[in-house]
Amino acid sequence: MSFNSRTEYIEAQASEKITIAHVEARQRVLPFVSHVANTYKKTVNNYVIDVYNGTTQLTVGTDENSLNSGEWYYDASSGLLYVNIGANPSDSEIIATYCLFYSSAPITLTADLTDLGVDVEYEGRIKRSPGFKHKIGIEQKLVSIIGNGSLKLLNNDGGLDEIFDRYIFDNQNVTIYSWNRDLPISDSRILYRGRITNKRYNTEFVSFDVKDELVDLKQNVDLSVFGEDETVNESVKNNYKRKVYGRVDGLKLQSTDQIGEGYSISGDFSGSPGSKELSVAGGQALTELSPDDKILIGTQEFTIETITSNTLIEVSKEPDYAFTNQPATVVPKIPTTAKNREFFVADHESATVTKTLSSIKQFNRVVLDNVDGLFSGDFIEFATGERVEIKNFAPGNTVVLRQNLIQLPTIGSNVTRQPVQQVFIAGQKVDDDDFTITNSTDTRITLDSDVEFNLAKLEQFNFSLTFTNGSRVLTTTDDVDLKEILNPRDYVRPQQLSYTTYYEVLSVDTQQITLRTNFSEATITDDVEGKRPEYIGDDTVISANVLGKTVDGTATGEWISDAPTAIKDLLTEAGLTEINTTSFTDGAASNDQIISLALPLKPGAVSITYKSAIDKLCISTNSVVTLDNNLDIKYKILNAEMPENPVEITDYDVISWDMETVSGKNIRNSIISYRPQDIDRFTQEEGARVVTFSSDFVEKYVGTNETEEKTIYLYNDTDAEIFAHRLVYNQSLGRTDLTINTDLRLEDIEIGEVVILDFQRMFKRLGSNASRKKAMVVVGKKLDGSRTQLDLTDYGNIFNRSSIITPNTAPDWTSATEDEKLKYGYITDSQGIVNDEEDTANIHLIS
């Protein structure tokens, strides 16, 4: 018998099904003997598919006589491996990856399973092979479950004794195919691809436990740490640097020039026992130091009492021993603007959104080429240098600004939204002119030295001072203790309007203040006003609103705003290459929910696995990551969407089926935390927004008052509200699960596909007294080369209850067929009923 296609083969019930396995294993190979020039050769026992020199992968060459340095070649006919690494490879660590060929019957096939490849012998050792098995964990809230299986090879002849222990099988690839010898080998079908996680041996069998490629997602997200090259305190060293996906508000920033145990100051210090005075050659003591600061000179620590001049200070104790022209470090009592200026934001370039100005409708209404990546409350920069806040958006890509532009920019010029906005010191918002952004390799901000001064409020004090031209000393005759009001590094000036310069306070006594610089204006006795800045210390909390990574990793690249794009980025970073990119592109096109995820989840926290990060995004967007029929990783949104022509499964398509309804997990209320923040601006603590929902339907028909709380990683209020509703909607009724067993006829159905079931003995569905047809989604699939098992769920009956937007050709209810009533949505009367038919209650709902 010969088959013209796989379809014919599937329909031939008694056809021979052959299972093929490619098992990879590694071994160090040596010694080599010289072939030509720097090319060396070695006889090996197995088919070579890859060669490494230590950890460096070598490139496959075209033949054994023309290898360049760094190339290898394997001659399958002679069993010789040729390597050129520019020297004798026997002196290096050459590691070969073999491909071992097995099948369920001895046979000669091509090594790469193409019609024109190199023929190799497939040993007929396969006793049992893992089938394609993958499942979405509906019970586990849309978490993808890592599939696993076992490859069992006959070893009663001892044929595997030689290699079981000598080859390294751990974490190596295994690929399983299904084939019939009457089909071209290129028509073989991949059933399973995974990695060996365990192996077993006895005199009869050797077996390998294999997990599918999603097992690679169990590794931790690759994050770098704050190291010795950053000026951070010991408690911060080795903390992970953050990665940001989407938009994260209240992201805690990390100072990378902390004070810690002190920092160097200007000048060379000299002192000796017998005197508390220290001289500071070349010093800037009046600027850099304040009373009560601690300085460390060699091993001697001093507390500063008085700063007499830039080059002379007095400390609280005499030196224990003399020192001359020694450097010093200082730990200031009050933090200074010399430190804690640079803050780390994210360990990647962050999205700088650039638009083109299309037209100007009014001074506060501009039209851009598009408004993707812009939010109300963002500040955008025009080519004129003006920075204006977005109030809201209007149709036609119109941006309404909070205030008028002073200068009108040129049409066609760029409008830029910086990735870091709304920087807060504790709860105070920093003016955007008071920091700069560095967005190259990673993202950092640098605060201006006057940021604390600018944030401080101008205060009128209830005392007067005499300001004397040319003097640093200010005195008062008022009944006041100045030490209770002012501190070093505060600023004062006379209240009279013509005095506009602030003077920084060096020291404060009860009735006297000493300035750091001479008062340079006309002498005056006047009431005093000034500022008392809150200086940034190592423990001051700085936070910001941040746009995260881009697709290509550059600042000007496309911003990763949605879950499918972020998941694809994580998959790529995890090293997975077999990705169904179309599914991710389609997912992004139909899911514009903006995500809000920082990794690790909290500053200073441990990293999480790629799988955990991906699961969080999937749960947040009601979507899953699964495998398609090519075993490529696929993204699928699990909303109540119905294809126009779904696959219909009848009794004739199945061998057996079993249905179970799972109740008891119904909920009435949802409490959803979203847009998680490291720092809430107002509480200065970790926080998130919260939205809640309660279902009247559940109250009336189910009666439970159960509540489910969940944290999701979405940014927008509306998206979170929809999630809160959907969570309850999807769990408002019991979930019906179905398992179908059949032959290969349903092998092409993919996980995530919505199908219609039409079984003779199935219950009538909610919403119809005339039809037993029911829509369900495939959530699991097992394929072993001869049988197919499908796991399906109605996911809380959402496919039957939800109203679907119909084609414009859809007929009215009264003339619609039962199939059309199942697929389409219809407008109900005020009681939620269509055509006075009682079965139409509680369907046609907005999901």
Add this chain to the structure above:
Amino acid sequence: MAYDALNVADIVAGKPTKEELFTKIRDNQEQFNTDIQLLQGTAKIDMFDIKFTGNISQYTTAEISTFVPIFKAPVDATFVSVVVTLLEASTSGTLELEIEKSTDNGVNWTPLLSSPVQLTGTTVGSVSGSVSWVDVPSQSFNQNDLIRIQFTGTQVNQGEFHVSIYGELS
């Protein structure tokens, strides 16, 4: 695109929830928003449009402030423009003004700007720079709120200047 009324016959019970129905709803909503924006954009509320002239330097800032009438908001609105223009050259210095709001008929006044509006140029035609509000709510006011200008600084030999402040419907 003009408003396109939904056909009543399309939205009775038993009619399918057609794609074209949702498209029409979306188009109408866009049209409404366009119209609202157009109205908001044209419905400006002129609050202060004052030319300060004469021998200004002879007056203190407090005196200048008292000369300016207080604005009582006829509707809920938002500031969109605060511009000070120098009409006559000054010698040096900075002209500064603050905007304050009272919600209790003038008993208490709250500053609305995080830093005063400043005019630092001294040549004719110099205009003030951007305005920084304390927070988003500070930029809006409600019907019957009182708004006043408080001068906190004038230039040396202050020349004539013009203050223009207006808002638009919230």
